Amino acid sequence: MICYIFLAGLAVLFYVFVIHIYAKLWLLKLKHGKDVEISYFPLFGDYFYLTKSFKKYGDAMEIFKQRYQKNPNIKFVASNILNKVFLFIHDPEYYKSVLVNHQSYTKVEILYHPKLSSTSILFGEPDKVKQQRNLLGEAFTFEKLKQRTPIINEVLLQKLEKEDKTDVLDFLTKTSSEIIIKTFFCKELQDIIVQGNDITTEMIDLITQLGNMQMNDLYVSVKLALLGRKAFGFFPSKKEKLLDARIDRLIDGTLMPIIKNKIANYKANQNQDFLDLYVNAYLNQKPNEPKITELELCQLFVSIVSAGTDTSSHQIAITLYYLGIDRKAQEEIRQELINVVGDEVDIQPQHLSKLVLLNAFIYEAFRVKSTVIQPLTRIAKESHYIQNLKIEKGTYVAALTTAPSWSSKYFNDPNKFDYKRWLSQRPIQEDNGYVFVPFSAGGRNCIGQHMAMMTMKIMIGQILRKYDVIVDQTVQVTFPLVLFIQYSPKNLVKLEKRKL
Numbered sequence: 001m002i003c004y005i006f007l008a009g010l011a012v013l014f015y016v017f018v019i020h021i022y023a024k025l026w027l028l029k030l031k032h033g034k035d036v037e038i039s040y041f042p043l044f045g046d047y048f049y050l051t052k053s054f055k056k057y058g059d060a061m062e063i064f065k066q067r068y069q070k071n072p073n074i075k076f077v078a079s080n081i082l083n084k085v086f087l088f089i090h091d092p093e094y095y096k097s098v099l100v101n102h103q104s105y106t107k108v109e110i111l112y113h114p115k116l117s118s119t120s121i122l123f124g125e126p127d128k129v130k131q132q133r134n135l136l137g138e139a140f141t142f143e144k145l146k147q148r149t150p151i152i153n154e155v156l157l158q159k160l161e162k163e164d165k166t167d168v169l170d171f172l173t174k175t176s177s178e179i180i181i182k183t184f185f186c187k188e189l190q191d192i193i194v195q196g197n198d199i200t201t202e203m204i205d206l207i208t209q210l211g212n213m214q215m216n217d218l219y220v221s222v223k224l225a226l227l228g229r230k231a232f233g234f235f236p237s238k239k240e241k242l243l244d245a246r247i248d249r250l251i252d253g254t255l256m257p258i259i260k261n262k263i264a265n266y267k268a269n270q271n272q273d274f275l276d277l278y279v280n281a282y283l284n285q286k287p288n289e290p291k292i293t294e295l296e297l298c299q300l301f302v303s304i305v306s307a308g309t310d311t312s313s314h315q316i317a318i319t320l321y322y323l324g325i326d327r328k329a330q331e332e333i334r335q336e337l338i339n340v341v342g343d344e345v346d347i348q349p350q351h352l353s354k355l356v357l358l359n360a361f362i363y364e365a366f367r368v369k370s371t372v373i374q375p376l377t378r379i380a381k382e383s384h385y386i387q388n389l390k391i392e393k394g395t396y397v398a399a400l401t402t403a404p405s406w407s408s409k410y411f412n413d414p415n416k417f418d419y420k421r422w423l424s425q426r427p428i429q430e431d432n433g434y435v436f437v438p439f440s441a442g443g444r445n446c447i448g449q450h451m452a453m454m455t456m457k458i459m460i461g462q463i464l465r466k467y468d469v470i471v472d473q474t475v476q477v478t479f480p481l482v483l484f485i486q487y488s489p490k491n492l493v494k495l496e497k498r499k500l
């Protein structure tokens, strides 16, 4: 009897996780023919090939790139995650619709935590996000950010003098986080120590561990895929409990007292950092607007620092890697810096638009190796259509914004790293405005993109003025995906002080 029940259970599981989902994918194939490629793998779907790709080629994205290059006309890949359909949209005309109609989706819970991000700009409800983007948008315009270039120069130059740069990525992460905190937040938040770590080291480490656990721990990832946000607090594993305790210490023990103090002592028309803007809105809430809570103020700090730090530092590190590979380009860009910036200590706003070679190189590094491979995957809230493709409620949808960069349909000789392509009149063929969007696009694009470009130019520019970027090309390099694409080994890129 027990044996029959067991077999019946197995049959149900086989139906749900294999036959049913496989049939759904083949129905899509029948309907969309050459527009779609099927990629089924039990439970893990296309994500299985990330590991396979890394093992086979030393590059987590290589299999996906080769697949698209073999079949450049596919509009999307239909895959699965557990028993759900997962669509990886490659065609910019199709993913444009996902990015523009962002209200039709929620974000998957990777990097989500109720205490860390439930009301944050990254994961809040649409009305909340709209309110936050309105409040913060003004501070992120290029005109406002221009005033912050002295801080970026100062923090970087000091750190270049004093800090160890053996692990360049680690150096860049510490520098980027200090720049963001000093640019947008008050003194009280700059010098906090949590558990023996400075606040940004603690926050970045927490968020990296959270993301890794949600993606790579089988128990946690299956729980999330089945229960969504209800998974939090549901039979937590030991690892989850430890992380929850650290998050409590960060929010309740550290940030909340500072926020409460800031609210209690708020004086209007003072320096106006992000918290001042927000405290002002908190104190002057209108009944018809989404409520602003004290937790939201804590989450604002965490989300801005975490969204801006690792993204910038990984992309700068990979750009330095390519500069180390292409020493001729490095010299050309250095010469441009000498011509444009001369003997001035700071790289200033008026220099930025004249650094065209540096800008082109940064773009090409984004095109060839965007360390953020796609915006977070979305889940369809309701059934709807993208052109003739029906997206059922509950479908996972990833706008694979890196895909067009692999295709000769959009870029001439796409596998070649050729930064000068960006100097031509038309670097992108067949551009619908969504082909090259390293900062995503539409209503949920990167609010910090001007800050990111400005920081990247100043940081890379100052490094090139003072250091030679060296990559030992006899060392075998690999590109794992650890939330971000990064190079390995960590000490591959070296900065050697130039003799002036």
Ligand code: HEM
Binding pocket: 107, 121, 122, 123, 129, 133, 180, 303, 304, 307, 308, 309, 311, 312, 315, 372, 374, 375, 376, 377, 438, 439, 440, 443, 444, 445, 446, 447, 448, 449, 451, 452
């Ligand atoms: C090279 C650096 C950066 C890259 C490649 C990057 C990329 C992105 C991408 C692709 C998104 C869309 C995410 C999604 O829809 O799931 C995003 C969103 C966001 N980014 Fe950035 N980002 C960078 C730097 C920054 C900086 C410096 C800040 C702030 C100081 C920042 C703040 C944000 C915020 C708050 C969001 C969420 C916006 C929303 O959901 O409405 N980012 N970023």
